[in-house]
Amino acid sequence: MLNLSQQKGHSQITSIIQKNRWQTVILSPLWLCLLFALGIRIWSAHHTHGIIDGDEAVVGIQAEHILRGEHPYYFYGQVYMGSLEAYLMAILFAIAGPSVWMLRAEPILLSLLVVWLTWRLAGALADAAHLSPFAQQLFQTIAALIAAVPPLYDTVVEMRALGGYVETFVLILLLFLSVFRVTRRLRAGASYKELGWRWAGIGFIIGFGFWVNPLILTAVFAATIWVVAFCIVELAQLDSQNQADFRPALRSFLKRLLLVLVAVPTCLIGMAPAIRWGLTHHWANFTFVLQLGDLRTLNSLLKPYYHDRLSLFKDQLSFYLHYAAPRTIGGALPGENTLLTTIHTLTLGLGLFCLCASCLLFLLSLFWHHPQLLRIRQLVALPLLYAVCVSIAFCTSIIATAGLISLQHDIAGRYAAPIMLVLPFFFAAVFTLAYTSLAKFMKRRPRNEEEQAGNTQRSVLSKASPRITMIAQVALFAVLLSYIGVQASTYELTDAGATFQSASCTTAPANNDAIIAYLQQEHVHYAWAITWIGNPIIFKTNAGIIMTDPRLIISHYGLGRIPLYTYDLLQADRPAMLTLVQHDDTHPALLKILDARKITYHTRRFPSEQGYDVLVVTALSRTVPMLSTQLYASAFPGCI
Template identity: 40%
Template sequence: MHSIAIPLHQEEVQEHAIPRWKKILHSPLWLCLLVGIIVRIFLILHGSSALPGDEALTGIQAENILRGLHPIYYYDQPYMGSLEAYILALFFAVAGPSVLVLRIGMTCISLSLVVLTWFFSSALADQAKLKGSVKSIFMIVATLIAALPPLYDVVIELRSWGGYIEAMISMLWIMLAGLQLTQRWQAQASRFELTWRWLWLGFLIGFGFWIDPLVVYAVVAVALWIGGIILVGLLHPVERPDARRKLLLETLLAFATIPSAVIGFIPGIIYGFKHNWANITYVIHNGAGQSSSLHMKLQLVKIYSTCTAARVIGGSVPTAPDVKIGHSGVLTVGLVISGICIALAIIAILASIFWQHPVVMRARELTLVPLIFMVITSVVFCFSSIVARETPITPCIQFDQTGRYVVPLTIVLPFFLAAMVALLWQATIPSSGRTESQTNADDQMVAGRVPQNKTARNMRLRLPIKIAILLVLVIYFSAQFTAYATSYPPTIFKNASCYKMLPDETPLVQYMRQNGIRYAFATGWIADAITFVTNGEIIASEPPPKGRIHTESAAIAQSDHYAFLFFVDASDTYPVFQKVLDKYHLQYTAKRFPSQPGWDVLIVNPKQKISFKDPRIDKYLRDPRHGIYGSC
């Protein structure tokens, strides 16, 4: 044993002797970030330049920030903080507002997940006591998966939905802070250090709740993890005087999270103070809906397992042209590989209860926190009244109303495949290449019972195992690259809630400029994109009180003249609204712009102002089949 420990000690000394800046400069993280940048830029250039209306709202808010406004929450949603809009405003200030700049800004934000995955994988590796090349492989594979995630996940990372990617970043950061806290706690760090770690965790929680209450997934996961550590410490205290008493006293440091969480939530407190705590009451009111029935819960479990979660894990995009009833397209190579790794992690965690084999224990340490997070996400989706209200009970088709509640799974997916790869790789390392602690652990399991012929057989298996590992990784990453490259450009960034949206607003905007149209009423799917791409030169919105940007709706209503835009069936040559105007001899000009197959966008420009409240047209504007509020 001493002959092994000495060179390892020398290797560690040499490693510590390397300057920190050189370690950072030579870190494989840079390669992972480069891969992440390349694939995201490829998707941006490969996909359509059209921007769905719900994403355009964030861009509009960023434009308004540059005009001197200081919003705290997303438009008409006083529970999603405006952090994303402020970040995008910085990009717009440098390069000007455009769809391309917006996507590049979202790319830079999403790369934070790659960086955090690197550090979280390092913390998990330390938890499992991985060393040397095994730890490096675990970290590199996990970070590469985060840099090259399934297509469904990377598309959502690039969407400016007002804070979902920032919420996922907060979740991973909260779990990282919680894991590092328990590691330092178990290492008997000073109470001063532990206090600061509790304060930092509390700040992340408070700030995360301002960004999006969805961070509750990570908060509950960390609470269960820390609670489990404390419970184990009380039931099986370490052999030192007053161990339980010291543990209970140090647990009181958790109260430090309260003031720091309040500090992190200061933007929400300011908003609540000014708006009669509308943000708090909004969350409470919408989160305390009537519980769904058992039948509904079972339906949600089915939708979750066969459609929503399968898309997040496997990467299939609901807007792909081949998705239809009877062919959901959710079965992918990524789903199979990740599904097997998740199943193996579950088996290892359950087996660790009665089988203390080193490989099983390391698998548990590497995947327990990610699995806790995954279980919480799954339970919330299947049993939440909010999800039940928003999820239509349909087959897995081109519809994805509630996938945003499940997409946080993407932050823990990398660790399951990385764990299996790292543990298999460790099996190929001779005993002389392992650390002393790992060798001792394995020796305790097999000492005196391994015949030489079995050892020889194990050596012969090392090469096939390495080939198998390499083959799995090549297949997995090749499948992701193939999914990116073969994706249908017009549908990559198409919103699954609106299949009629324009593939390009440019011809419509040019027409409006040429005809002096500065104001228009339309569904938000059309209106908000026009307002964003023109940087407010043309203001379009839904009529009051439906418009989410109330100041813009009011400005249009008070203007001297405005046009109307509708989605119309391409085969309908004489839409209802035109019939109404002709019936009352109201003069207008009209033009159609091809949208999606079977649909056009119709712009009607009256010669004189026609109030949207005019009883002659009001009921037609509100017609769910033909009006401005019609389904998209």
């Protein structure tokens, strides 16, 4: 009877614990953060009318090709950025059909994973810092809220379908969460089996991430430093033990640490698509990564100005400090209006304050081992390490030098955007510290003052203290909520036609529906057009209208991202022509060239952006051989 009653009591306790866990999950603030993140991104896509640029259209085209049986490994025309995003997009296209809305849906859905992983990583950091249950939930909620409503610039980067950026963000957060947990479990003396599985998962993430986007290498570098630093600290602590305990403890630690080798085969498994492609393409994808710091691969437009690494580094650092980092932290987009510039100056100020405060508190914790400072160190050490690694990589990588070609455009800022992944932790750490410190200070203050003031004033101070505490806490959260609200408002205030325009071509048409309707009316199936005009039309018509950039073959730069389309155009009968012309240019260069060659044609203009029109030339009297003269290069003035 006693055993039965004990078993019954144990089962009741278990059911109560499970019930409490489900209640905690269902009532978690995370759901609010996820709902907020989903809603604001859907609103942003709707507000900008589903505009996509030429590079995003390539991902959509690749997804359409996948549905036709093609199996690409990399983004068309590149030896890096695997086609994961196109495969995920193809799934959505198979369900709901190809459209700009489904193209936007893929990064929107993955951004929810970014918010969820931010919550999980915040929970792991808070647990390591031994925060109280309330402080831990506060830290997680603030971090998830900032991730749900990041600065406008970061949201645009996150929502762009450029071949794998949001996928890489997910893998980076997953890598940090896995590495942080494995070091914690190493310290706790976890079993060999558990550690083996954890290292295997880390290896797969690294290998798979390398295929998706080499941008993950900055996170791998940060994770490596983190593990090495952890081992140094652990060995130092073991060395402080007595001689009898030192050797057995060292032997046990090294045995567990050797399980890191399990990550090697799983890394190769995750990297399988990259290895498979590299075998047949002379390892160009691996060579590309090795050349990221090679000055000889510098853009030809920059080579006349930079002959050594020091001068290049100085300008890259200046570009990072004055353009890339402020945009990532504050949220400003190039060319925005005065109101948005003012708003983003304020958001940049608060973001820099939280970043600098986190840095100062971390440095202070190295010399003053106050419990609060030690908690802050646990909360911000890994995020700070990654922020430093991203900054160093941006200022030393050759690929980021593209930003120096045109400072007013944002050609390379996306390489600094991964900092957005750790910004939430700086905000959460500062506001959580401020709240908990304020609460403790206000609890101590009345006791000290009551002892000094005597019994006559004791009741007055007791009443005043909670009121002051409440006012201070309300003011603190008012600042945080105001920041989130202001950031959210910028999603509405931003220029709908320019937000998702490519920095490489801000004059391309934001809305090309009228152009497509006209081309279909004229029964046009082939046309010459620059990438930023042509690719979105190819995607929206599901290759019903095929276009290719004539500048590439005229200048002998290759056959474009999709060579088959270029071959089709070269063999097509009298393909149409589309080019950007200034609105007040009544007789552009293209028409002058055609007139000089006695070619008749029909024209139609459609409004584009920033004082430009799209000139559509159809019904040509004969086929124009694009390779016949360099004059046609000037007829298709392009963008960067």
